[in-house]
Amino acid sequence: MKIFINGQSAISPQETFTGNSLPDNPVNYSANGFIKCIEPSVREYIDPMTARRMSRIIRFGVCSAIQCLRNADAGNPGAIITGTGLGCLDDTEKFLRTMHNNEEKLLNPTPFIQSTHNTLSSAIAIIIGCNSYNSTYVHRGGSFENALTDAILLLRENSAENVLVGGVDELTDTSFNITSRLGFWKREPVESLRLLDYKGRGSLAGEGMTFFLLSNVKNERSFAVTEMPELFHKPADAAASEEKIRSFISRTCQEGSIDLVLMGLNGDISNDEIYHNLSGRLFSGIPRAYYKHLCGEYDTSSAFAMFIAAEIIRNQTVPRVMQLDGGPAGKIRNVLIYNHQRNNIHSLMLLSGC
Amino acid sequence: MEKLVQTLKEEIIEALNLVEMVPEDINEEAPLFVDGLGLDSIDALELTVLLEKKYGIKIKTAEEGKKILYSVKSMADCIIAGGKAWD
Numbered sequence: 001m002k003i004f005i006n007g008q009s010a011i012s013p014q015e016t017f018t019g020n021s022l023p024d025n026p027v028n029y030s031a032n033g034f035i036k037c038i039e040p041s042v043r044e045y046i047d048p049m050t051a052r053r054m055s056r057i058i059r060f061g062v063c064s065a066i067q068c069l070r071n072a073d074a075g076n077p078g079a080i081i082t083g084t085g086l087g088c089l090d091d092t093e094k095f096l097r098t099m100h101n102n103e104e105k106l107l108n109p110t111p112f113i114q115s116t117h118n119t120l121s122s123a124i125a126i127i128i129g130c131n132s133y134n135s136t137y138v139h140r141g142g143s144f145e146n147a148l149t150d151a152i153l154l155l156r157e158n159s160a161e162n163v164l165v166g167g168v169d170e171l172t173d174t175s176f177n178i179t180s181r182l183g184f185w186k187r188e189p190v191e192s193l194r195l196l197d198y199k200g201r202g203s204l205a206g207e208g209m210t211f212f213l214l215s216n217v218k219n220e221r222s223f224a225v226t227e228m229p230e231l232f233h234k235p236a237d238a239a240a241s242e243e244k245i246r247s248f249i250s251r252t253c254q255e256g257s258i259d260l261v262l263m264g265l266n267g268d269i270s271n272d273e274i275y276h277n278l279s280g281r282l283f284s285g286i287p288r289a290y291y292k293h294l295c296g297e298y299d300t301s302s303a304f305a306m307f308i309a310a311e312i313i314r315n316q317t318v319p320r321v322m323q324l325d326g327g328p329a330g331k332i333r334n335v336l337i338y339n340h341q342r343n344n345i346h347s348l349m350l351l352s353g354c
Numbered sequence: 355m356e357k358l359v360q361t362l363k364e365e366i367i368e369a370l371n372l373v374e375m376v377p378e379d380i381n382e383e384a385p386l387f388v389d390g391l392g393l394d395s396i397d398a399l400e401l402t403v404l405l406e407k408k409y410g411i412k413i414k415t416a417e418e419g420k421k422i423l424y425s426v427k428s429m430a431d432c433i434i435a436g437g438k439a440w441d
Binding site (some may be wrong): 108113 | 371374378396399403406
């Protein structure tokens with residue numbers, strides 16, 4: 001059974017939400033280790049009395065989800081599923097800070113209520129009035145892929161005809177400071193679009209709220225097809241990764257039919273070395289592109305990659321700023337997305353035209 | 355009293371993140387819940403925390419809460435009658 005993408009929406013550090021879905025002229029940030037999302041006009045999506053209690057990730061997530069449904073021209077979905085690596089961080093931090101400062105007394109209820117990881121899925125359901133299946137997956141760098149897997153299973157079982165699935169993560173000052181101490185991010189200021197030119201340790205922190213309306217029925221809005229994603233953990237060496245990737249490709253498409261590989265290169269030399277090693281072994285002669293200089297590194301950045309891959313298939317073009325070694329010469333039918341975070345969780349997704 | 359009412363209005367706007375409002379929008383005699391400002395049970399908890407944290411007023415029962423949190427004026431009356439943090 002084919003699973004179609006009938007609509008999508010992304011709030012990101014690029015103007016992906018305001019109509020420029022495939023950034024031809026992307027925003028180039030002078031970044032001190034992080035880039036943040038461009039704010040949507042929340043008022044157009046959520047009543048101010050409802051929005052006042054929502055933190056940034058919830059407000060932006062709800063906006064992205066509603067816009068996705070509008071883009072798909074769909075009614076209420078048969079399921080709402082989100083993936084998030086760290087959930088509603090800002091509210092969690094507020095709650096913990098108050099608990100510490102007030103010696104565990106007089107805690108404000110709002111940040112506590114909104115700090116759970118499944119707040120966003122629930123908020124979307126309440127706002128659009130959807131009483132169907134509602135779930136949230138929290139598995140660090142594989143959170144979105146797990147949400148996507150659940151969505152595809154539901155559609156294949158015919159438990160739903162349309163599923164709203166998304167990947168969301170927010171960046172806060174506290175989380176940035178903590179992860180900076182762990183050496184995750186570049187210490188020197190960088191130009192985001194030149195991320196790969198800064199050879200050294202650390203990447204660029206980012207965030208994003210991306211949603212898709214998937215369906216088991218093709219309609220006039222369908223523009224891409226997604227396969228079941230695959231995750232593998234801490235491969236022993238490059239040969240183990242190679243075997244997994246070969247196996248995924250042989251399961252999802254014909255040999256030699258991949259037109260583009262979209263990779264999670266993030267500017268950290270130890271991270272990127274893995275992609276470069278595998279490129280020689282597996283992707284010789286296949287055009288490659290990358291995306292994390294546009295959105296930054298975060299647990300569910302693969303959702304942004306899927307958004308970009310689907311737009312590439314829809315528009316049949318790879319923006320120059322994303323190309324690693326030139327774009328595909330012919331028609332772009334199959335795009336392989338390969339991402340990993342610090343060599344822990346590796347993920348593979350395949351998108352095709354429909 | 356007038357100063358306290360004004361302060362309370364500002365604190366309510368901040369605590370409940372009523373971004374669209376200014377103190378003049380709140381009628382101190384009007385009910386805070388349902389008909390007036392349209393606040394709900396979570397807001398009631400926020401106001402309970404606000405009263406205890408800023409003015410040392412502890413609301414012990416739901417009935418007491420209904421009376422004290424009825425309006426800005428009833429909150430101010432309660433503070434004047436028994437508040438520790440207000441002179």
